[in-house]
Amino acid sequence: MTLTDAAGRGRPRDAEIDGCVLDAALAELAAKGYAAFSLSAVADAAGTTRPAVYRRWKGKAALVVDAVARLAEVDPPQVTGRPFDDLVAELEDFRHCITEAAALPLAGIMLGDDVEPALRRAYTERVVTPRRTRLRAVLAAAVAAGDIAGDADLEVAGSFLTGSWYSFAVAGAAVPDDWAPRVARLVWQACGGAAPG
Amino acid sequence: MTLTDAAGRGRPRDAEIDGCVLDAALAELAAKGYAAFSLSAVADAAGTTRPAVYRRWKGKAALVVDAVARLAEVDPPQVTGRPFDDLVAELEDFRHCITEAAALPLAGIMLGDDVEPALRRAYTERVVTPRRTRLRAVLAAAVAAGDIAGDADLEVAGSFLTGSWYSFAVAGAAVPDDWAPRVARLVWQACGGAAPG
DNA sequence: TTTGCAATACGGAGGTGTCTCGTAACCTGA
DNA sequence: TCAGGTTACGAGACACCTCCGTATTGCAAA
Structure with a gap:
């Protein structure tokens, strides 16, 4: 507008x-x-x-x-009701946003020292919060379904999800093709669950 | 020089x-x-x-x-021989570098699109590689000591360690005070180990 | 006296925000 | 149907600023 x-x-x-x-x-x-x-x-x-x-x-x-x-005008993936699959789908969606759009450099800007407050606010409200809300919902559904432990450290575990990508990118390393399922599997295990399959 | x-x-x-x-x-x-x-x-x-x-x-x-x-002229933490404690120490050292020096904005620059090749090379050689080598060594020692599983996905698990911090920072969120032990505990568990204590 | 450092100055390039043209598209009313 | 008013467009120009990379001059230490 x-x-x-x-x-x-x-x-x-x-x-x-x-x-x-x-x-x-x-x-x-x-x-x-x-x-x-x-x-x-x-x-x-x-x-x-x-x-x-x-x-x-x-x-x-x-x-x-x-x-x-x-940039934030993207359709989130459908929720299937199977938390593990939903998590993988969310991670694939994240990967898509990062590789197709200019999302990664924008994230880099947010690590800067003097980020324009209006820009920071717009980014948080329209990019960070929607994705984080969906990821939290998936993990909460996993707890509700008994797939992962109820006392798991979801705050830090949630930071692993997107953080893993940033870590590869900062290091200048190539992100593996099967990144999404591998991240999901490890986080599942970190939260006391066993990945299906 | x-x-x-x-x-x-x-x-x-x-x-x-x-x-x-x-x-x-x-x-x-x-x-x-x-x-x-x-x-x-x-x-x-x-x-x-x-x-x-x-x-x-x-x-x-x-x-x-x-x-x-x-920026890279810092002393790495001492190795104690207890892999879990060494991992926490490395994470605390990472936190120190991030908060004390300008390491976080610099990492953000590396997420940009047109990073000067000489800058990228210097950053990779002098900042990324030394830390990654030490973290890999700690995880390898944990495997050798039988603390974590031998077939664990160390590549992705390693990306959780520093990536977690980036994720908090990109989101503009405060990093918890007990970030280091919580990350270590979750990664330990993700790799099939049980955190001591 | 030799030598290197610091400060001032220079021309060129590029960005900013604003303003003015002449032109082209669109809506309205005769 | 067709003129007239309204508005956005591209293009060019402006005054101002900051930066770059270098050349010149004066000072201070060995």
């Missing part, structure tokens, strides 16, 4: 440009980080001009926040 | 400046990331001038690599 909502009668806003600019903004964010984020480069990459961008967004911060919101 | 080694007879190089510049470079790197890294800001923060920095380092890349090398 852009900033203006002109109810006038003139030429309607070219909606296609919005998407191009947001995609370009995500790519620029991934490549340069927030501090070096350049509106000139974004406008160029989007095939438009700087004034056109300023007409839609107030500035760098507003554009970046909108771009993050766009 | 800086780049020049003038053996002339004139005034000797002021070695103190080197350290100030490297510290300032690490702080700048943590705050702005690599792309927005500014030699002007570094020189200002170090209380010197840009030409003085250029006299010591060839440019941005060389300075950053030296700064990373300085």
Whole structure:
């Protein structure tokens, strides 16, 4: 959603440009980080001009926040009712978001020292919280089903799930193809359960 | 070690400046990331001038690599021979590096898209590899001592150790005070062992 | 006196946010 | 059906800033 909502009668806003600019903004964010984020480069990459961008967004911060919101527009995987399979599906979804979109560099930006508060808030609300909520729900369902122990340390175990990927990436190492089931199996075992299969 | 080694007879190089510049470079790197890294800001923060920095380092890349090398100048914890305790000690050391130095933002930079190859190499060689080697050694010792299973998935389990911290940090969450023993306990259990105590 | 360091200064490049054009699209009302 | 008003567009320009990498000058230590 852009900033203006002109109810006038003139030429309607070219909606296609919005998407191009947001995609370009995500790519620029991934490549340069927030501090070096350049509106000139974004406008160029989007095939438009700087004034056109300023007409839609107030500035760098507003554009970046909108771009993050766009990144979060993904459909979560279906819940099957089998907690272990749901966990693997969530991890595969995470892998998909990381590899397809610019999600990994964005996570890297969040490790920085001077993260713009609005950006941090947008990222937490729209990216972190939804995923964490779903992962927590899967683990809670596993406890309810008796698949894992009721007194398991779910807070730390939950941090293993996505953290494993970050660890590989920081080290510059390739993530194994069967990463998702292997992570799920280990976390299951860490929580006192036995992975099916 | 800086780049020049003038053996002339004139005034000797002021070695103190080197350290100030490297510290300032690490702080700048943590705050702005690599792309927005500014030699002007570094020189200002170090209380010197840009030409003085250029006299010591060839440019941005060389300075950053030296700064990373300085970051890696830490003493690893002593090995006790009790694998579980050694693992906790390593995790506490990791925590110390993350919280005291600028190690976390630097890790975030490594998640970026266009990391300078020289920086990536320096980080991998001097930060990632030493820590990973020590962690692998601890897990291998645990296997040898029969504390954890011999067929455990040590590759993925190893990624849990540091990854857990990254996961908390990306989410903007506070890391628990007893993070190290809790991580160690869960990983122990994931590898088929029982944590002592 | 020799030598290296520090500070000032320089031109070039690139970014920012704003402003003004002329043009093209769209809606409304004659 | 067709003009007129309204609006967004691309393009160009602006004044200002920060950064880069280097050249020059003056000072201080050996």
